[in-house]
Amino acid sequence: MGKINVARVILGGLLAGLIINISETVLNLYVIADESTAVLQRLGLEFPGTHQIAIFIAMTFVQGIIMIFLYAGLRPRFGAGAKTAVIAALVVWLVGFMYAFSDVVLGITPGDLLAIGGAWSLVETIVAAVAGAWLYKESA
Numbered sequence: 001m002g003k004i005n006v007a008r009v010i011l012g013g014l015l016a017g018l019i020i021n022i023s024e025t026v027l028n029l030y031v032i033a034d035e036s037t038a039v040l041q042r043l044g045l046e047f048p049g050t051h052q053i054a055i056f057i058a059m060t061f062v063q064g065i066i067m068i069f070l071y072a073g074l075r076p077r078f079g080a081g082a083k084t085a086v087i088a089a090l091v092v093w094l095v096g097f098m099y100a101f102s103d104v105v106l107g108i109t110p111g112d113l114l115a116i117g118g119a120w121s122l123v124e125t126i127v128a129a130v131a132g133a134w135l136y137k138e139s140a
Helices: 006-031 033-042 050-078 082-105 111-135
Strands: none
Touching (some): 006 050, 006 111, 033 111, 050 082, 082 111
């Protein structure tokens, strides 16, 4: 069992984060923009500004790195490849989805908005994990 290649974790994680960031941009600016704006207005909040968006982008890159780190850790048990990347993606997605679900329980986010965002993020997270895993290689 080799050591985790940290440089490749970061490289693969940045690719995964880029994919998720692009996908989230499409989701939030085009697919659920009206619904999200309505929720923000109901809560008396403004649409996120440049500072908040920069934080979200950075957090997503960190999420990608964590996901590929998890993939690297799972490889000895499940093998290299897409199946293991999907497992890592499901773990990362489920943790995020559970936090988002708490907003539905609290009445902050409508269930249909969570369903759309959750399904979208599940697909983007799996695609991102497979792409990031493709870049990951163990140290020789």
